[in-house]
Amino acid sequence: MVDVTEQTDETRARIVSTADALYYARGINAVGMDEVRTAAGVSLKRLYAEFPGKEQLVLAVLASRHRQWEDGLARTAAGLDDPRQRLLAVFDFLEEWFRDDTFRGCGFVNAFGELGATSPAVADAARAHKQSFQDHVARLAVEAGADASLGAHLALLAEGAQTTAAISGRADAAGQARKAAEVLVDAALGPR
Incomplete structure (x- = not known):
């Protein structure tokens, strides 16, 4: 027997994943709920049962992106015993991300740029994500x-690298930011 809760969770995850891919590739305002429904292979009734409005879907996409971001940072630092290297691994994570063919900048910045002025909830989600990263x-x-x-200085370097990579299409922005981060780390802790 199929667990209904598991089916619902899978359907919800599929909708979020589909919306994420569409929003990230083309922009939130350019993608309607009907297009998400079609691409996710669900009925309109089911889509609206899961997400009564587009804002709720956007917030679910941002929550998913936040988890992916945290998982990626943790994965990149896993196994590194040296605290300096864990700190610099942030930039290694960025470089890996920038090399992904689908990279289009920070999904939170993109969402904030599109909806931040009209959706306090989206603006709050973007701010919370950025604060979480700085923390x-x-x-x-x-x-x-x-x-x-x-940490605040390095987070600004990381944010600048994301913007530079998105606009220039150059993954090496992460490596450049990492070199600048090494200078800041050495200044703060003393060179090795």
Whole structure:
């Protein structure tokens, strides 16, 4: 017997994944709910049962992206014992992401740019994601023996690398940001 809850979770995940791919490739405003429904292979009734409006779907996409982001950062730092290397692994994660053929910049920045002025919930989700990232990098900086302010500096480098890579189409922005981060880390902790 098929578990109805499992089916619902799978359908919901498929809708979110489909919407994410469409929104990220073409923009949120360019993709209607009917297109998401068709691409996800669900009825309009089912789509609206899961997501009563587009804003709820966008928020689910952003929540999924946030989990993917956190998982990617954790995966890249896994197995690194050196706190400095864990701190710099942020930029290794970015480089891997920038090399993905589907890379189109930060989904949170994109969503904020499209909907931030008209959707306080989307603006809040983008702000929360960015704050979470800054907090993560600040924790890594403290673990490495630096002041938390180093985390803010490195997070700004990472944000700039994302924007540069998205606009220029060059994955090497992550490597350039990593080299700048190494200078900041050495200044804060002393060179190795």
